[in-house]
Amino acid sequence: MGDALLQKTYTVDFLTKKRVVNNGIVPQYYVENSHEAIIPREIFMQVQEELVHRSKGHISTSGKKRNFSANHVFSQIIFCGECGEIYRRVHWNNRGKKSIVWRCVSRLENTGLTCHSRTVLEDMIGLATVDAINKLIGQKDGFLTILKENIETVISETGNNVVSEIDKKLEELQKDLLRLANSKEDYNDIADEIYRLREERHKALAEEAGKKGSKQRLEDMEKFLNEQSTLLEEYDEQLVRRLIEKITVYDDKLTIEFKSGVEIDIEK
Numbered sequence: 001m002g003d004a005l006l007q008k009t010y011t012v013d014f015l016t017k018k019r020v021v022n023n024g025i026v027p028q029y030y031v032e033n034s035h036e037a038i039i040p041r042e043i044f045m046q047v048q049e050e051l052v053h054r055s056k057g058h059i060s061t062s063g064k065k066r067n068f069s070a071n072h073v074f075s076q077i078i079f080c081g082e083c084g085e086i087y088r089r090v091h092w093n094n095r096g097k098k099s100i101v102w103r104c105v106s107r108l109e110n111t112g113l114t115c116h117s118r119t120v121l122e123d124m125i126g127l128a129t130v131d132a133i134n135k136l137i138g139q140k141d142g143f144l145t146i147l148k149e150n151i152e153t154v155i156s157e158t159g160n161n162v163v164s165e166i167d168k169k170l171e172e173l174q175k176d177l178l179r180l181a182n183s184k185e186d187y188n189d190i191a192d193e194i195y196r197l198r199e200e201r202h203k204a205l206a207e208e209a210g211k212k213g214s215k216q217r218l219e220d221m222e223k224f225l226n227e228q229s230t231l232l233e234e235y236d237e238q239l240v241r242r243l244i245e246k247i248t249v250y251d252d253k254l255t256i257e258f259k260s261g262v263e264i265d266i267e268k
Contacts, residue, residue, distance in 0.1 A: 001044040002037030023191075025181060027174035046216060049209040073237050074125060074247070080104040081250035083115040089122070104249075120249055120268075126235035128266040129244060132256035133232055135264050140225040147222045147260060154215045162204045170197050221260035 007028050009019040022028060071089075078087035087102040100122040106115035136143055173194050180187035221243065232239070246257040253267045 001039060001041045002033050002035055004031045004034040006031060025177070027171065027178060042212065042216070045209040045212050048206065049213040052206050052209075073240050074102065074122070077244065078102055078120075078125070078247045078249065080106065080115060080117045081248045081255070082117045083111075083113045085111060085113065085115065087120070087249060090119075102249075117249060118251060120254075124268055125247065125254070126240075128247070128254045128268050129240050129256060130232050130235050131266045132258075132264040133239060133243065135266075136225065136258070136262065137228050137231055140228075143262060144222060144225055146262075147218055147225075150261065151215060151218045151222070154211055154218065163201060163208065166197055166201045166204065170194060170201070173197070217259040218261075221258060221262075 005028060007022055010022050010025065011017065011019050074087075074089070076086055079085070080087060083104065083106050085104050085106045088105050088108055090101050090103050090108070092099045092101050101119045102122060102125060103119045104115050104117040105111060106113045107117065107119075173190055177187045177190045177194065180190065224239075224243065243258050243260075244256060245259045248255040248257070253265045255263055255265050257263045
């Protein structure tokens, strides 16, 4: 994204030119816009947010971690309204009649949870997403007002100076560390604080990326509603990937949660 971290390594022997990784012995400098970017900063931050999201995976109600999967558009976005577990795609062959359904994993494996949730046909889930999107389109004026308010809220929360303040502290600490190292004094406490601040900086960057990602999702929904003048006539996988965050299955309905935070109940 066009930034550079200077002095990631430093020379310890000027005769042999030996260099080692800089773990805080000499100052490091983070320079924004130091060179031409390969990708826009906004996209880079969105990728970082997605990497954090995927690395965490999903911790089920049984305590089991389920790794991120992109095998199917509905993978890891369908949840059970009874036990909270995810739904899994299953190929059924019932007396010669083949179908694709989604079932709660508590009914497919031993999760330690008792669940009586229903099995849902994949085609029916697709139709429910169409109904939910069409409900949004049909009431888009009201939703657009809410989206604009949410976007303004997110904007007011972003752009804080947490990272720049941490960078200032790091710069001062690195100067102190270098001074102590040159005078052969103990610098372990300062080095520990530098490591702590670097972790804090990483968390602050991830949080900032999350806020920017939220703003992007809200703006994406706003753009979709502004551009969409007619109702959907058929299931659209790309729109599901673009707009829908989560689907929760209950006995009498499916709750469709959009990436903008809007929830719509579809009786199916």
